[in-house]
Amino acid sequence: MDYEARVRRRDEAYAKLPEVMMSARTEIDQVEEEIIVPSQRAYTGRKPVIPASLVNTPCTTLSIRGLWDRLNTTLGTSYTLDTPNLSSLLEDCIANNYDFGIAYGRLRGAWYADDWSTIQDGLRKCEAEDQRKRREALDGNTIVDPYIYPRRVWDIYSNRVVPGHEWPVPIPKGANLDLIRIEMLNLGLEYVWLDVLCLRQRGRLREGLRVEEWRLDVPTIGYVYHIPHVVHCYLSGLGLPLSMNEGNLDNERCWFKRAWTLQEVGTERKICGDTPDGPLHAKRDKDGNYETEALKRFHEQLQSLNGIMREYEEFIFRALTDMQHRMSTNPVDKVAGMSILLGPMTLPAYNETKSLEDAWSDLVDATNEYIRGALFFKYPEPGMAGTKWRPSWDQLMTKPLPADGRFTPLIYRDTKVADQCEAPCIEKGFVRGLARGGVIDKDHRGKLIVEDAGGTIHAFNIITTHQYPIPKDTRAKAVRGEVEKRSVFKLVNDYEGLDHQVFLQLHASMQVMIYLMKMADKSEDER
Structure with a gap:
């Protein structure tokens, strides 16, 4: 039976299942009315979910017959123990000391097959294929397949992480995974990636294995949030009610403050932990104002995240500006947190x-030519950490960043020739008025003097957004086609009457910036 036929058979069986009900009372023995988040109180539906009491039941306690009966009842089938190869599958669950949750999570996806003789071998092949893909995804210190599926997921129906985990789960005080599970069921989810469950945790046994897994798993977290159309977020802490009091947004543990959560913005978001009187339902007064400054900031920050993930090259500086205000336990995590936001073809392994x-x-070496083009042509200063064509990480995190927008020049990377750019270039020009430093938060103005092909001299007013001076007698020379970035400036829109061909030669169309490359600055005396 092919996959589509198995899915159809499964859906037909699901539609006939009896209605099941799970609640805070049945799962954690707590009165439903005491649960603040309404969607965490109870779930009612026809999905084949199993209660916590059954999840934890050892298969050895159930025996083969009891395991067979529970699976048939849960999944709406009527297989017999005479079904070829079924008994051996159930015996395998008992031999491996699985509880019912693990057995159910392992077998549910294959349960509606019509050829049981292939299931055991199919499960082994799937595991081997997954391991092969993870090995081949890493080539030395480079992740050559950044869009790999996650190593583990939380199966909400079985309430087990598949294919398994081996560490205590750190969750906030007052939160409960069983209640989170109920909320996920009410959202219609079957599988969920949750970092504390699915990412091997630090400081436990097998620390060496954690380090090795993180080389691949941490940089590719961002792709996990791209798989679904909607990303589900808890803004006040995993499983906790959404609240917004004075000081919440300034807390280092706030969702808006964490480096890793910038990846979670997704194309669309669903805010979890919502309550009827929560901040999502706050009303504005007749003047359009929220009741408190905290509510105003909360809604502004939510709104500011819209669109970040739509076009990488258009929103790179917007995402970097947001990252400036975020925190991480390990400083290098802020760089890793930008990985998927830059749309790379490959990724560096996490270290x-x-x-x-x-x-x-x-x-940067892993990003595409559009992102490198943005770093080169949009950032106004030369780099301060060895490489001058693009800004250093320190510059990006400590200085004001330019506005985003489309542009055409690209920066290509060749491992033999390094970074290359193909774009119109003014071979000879002079800049006046930039020898003295600018003033913070004020444009630095000067003039660009160029000579066209006919020998006519043209002067253009230019603006830079950086404050440092371009020193007297500084020259940006081209040696064997190599150039050094000195500054980025743009023309002021006062070039009416300029011949159209000259205009194109100067590459000033569409407000594209002119770059101080292959240009010589006139000395201060000449200015």
Whole structure:
């Protein structure tokens, strides 16, 4: 039976299942009315979910017959123990000391097959294929397949992480995974990726294995949030009611403050932990104002995240500006947190001991020509950490960043020739008025003097957004086609009457910036 036929058979069986009900009372023995988040109180539906009491039941206690009966009842089938190969599958669950939750999570996806003789071999092949893909995803210190599926997921129906986990789960005080599970069921979810469950946790046994898994798993977290159309977020802490009091937004543990959560913005978001009187339902007064400053900031920050993930090259500086205000336990995690936001073709493997600038350099090398073009042509200053064509990580995190927007020049990378750019270039020009430093938060103005092909001299007013001076007698020379970035400036829109061909030659169309490359500055005396 092919996959589509098995899914149809499954859906037909699900539609006939009896209605099941799970609640805070049945799962954690707590009165439903005491649960603040309404969607965490109870779930009622026809999905084949199993209660906590059954999840934890050892298969050895159930025996083969009891396991067979429970699976048939839960999944709406009527298989007999005479079904070829079924008994051996159930015996395997008992031999491996599975509880019912693990057995159910392992077998549910294959339960509606019509050829049981292939299931055991199929499960082994799937596991082997997954391991092969993870091995091949890493080539030395480079992740060549950044869009790999997660290593583990939380199966909401069986309430087990598949294929398994081995560590205590750190969750906030007052939260409960069983209640989170009820909320996920009410949202219609079957599988969920949750970092504390699915990412091997630090400081436990097998620390060496954690380090090895993180090389691949941490940089590719961002892709997990791209798989679904909607990302589900808890803004006040995992499983906790959404609240917004004075000081919440300034807390280092706030969702808006964490480096890793910038990846969670997704194309669309669903805010979890919502309550009827929560901040999502706050009303404005007749003047359009919220009751408190905290509510105003909360809604502004939510709104500011819209669109970040839509076009990488258009929103790179917007995402970097947001990252400036976020925190991470390990500083290098802020660089890793930008990985998927830059739309890379490959990714550097995660190394928590690497310096910030080395980590940033590795990430830039992995990005596409559009992102490198943005870093080169949009950022106004030369880099301050060895490479001048693009900003250092320190510059990006400590200085005001330019506005985003489309542009055409690209920066290509060739491992033999390094970074290359193909774009119109003014071979000879002079800049006046930039020898003295500018003033903070004020444009730095000067003039660009160029000579066209006919020998006519043209002067253009220009603006830079950086404050540092372009020193007297500084020259940006081209040697064997190599150039050094000195500054980025743009023309003021006062070039009416300029011949159209000259205009194109100067590459000033569509407000594209002119770059101080292959240009010589006139000395201060000449200015």
